Amino acid sequence: MRIEGEFEFEGVAPLAVWDFLTDAHRIATCLPGCEKLDQTGEGAYDLQMRFGVGAISGVFSGSIRLHDLQPTSEYKMTVKGSGGPGFVNGGGTVQLAPQDTGTLLHYSGEVSAGGAIASLGQRMISGAARMVIDQFFKCVRSNLSP
DSSP states (O other), rough: OOEEEEEETTTOOOHHHHHHHHHHHHHHHSTTTTTEEEEEEETTEEEEEEEEETTTTEEEEEEEEEEEEEETTTTEEEEEEEEEEEEEEEEEEEEEETTEEEEEEEEEEEEESGGGGGOOOOHHHHHHHHHHHHHHHHHHHHHOOO
């Protein structure tokens, strides 16, 4: 399943957005359902998160790895997680571009799911993923607003 979107950070420079998005402690404060996010190495994190879609919910444990970093403009991310509801794996790119009004963030990637959570169907999983992403970036924006 492909996930793609944009988010605008008005009045916020790319460096400020970059610093937030590469700081585990700050990410954890905005990631819905995040119960644990520990840095395990350079750009590597262990994650525990409670997530639910419809009647299927549970705790996922996994890892996030940031790689191919081009500071203040782009990085790639690989995510792997599993739990009672199944598994989720994915990868994608986050790009930041300066604008007259602040910073434009573009994200794109591919996600696959298996187990009980996959039985919900791509449309429902995609909608839930977009909702979590939107909540996350709204929280980031509120933390960075001038």
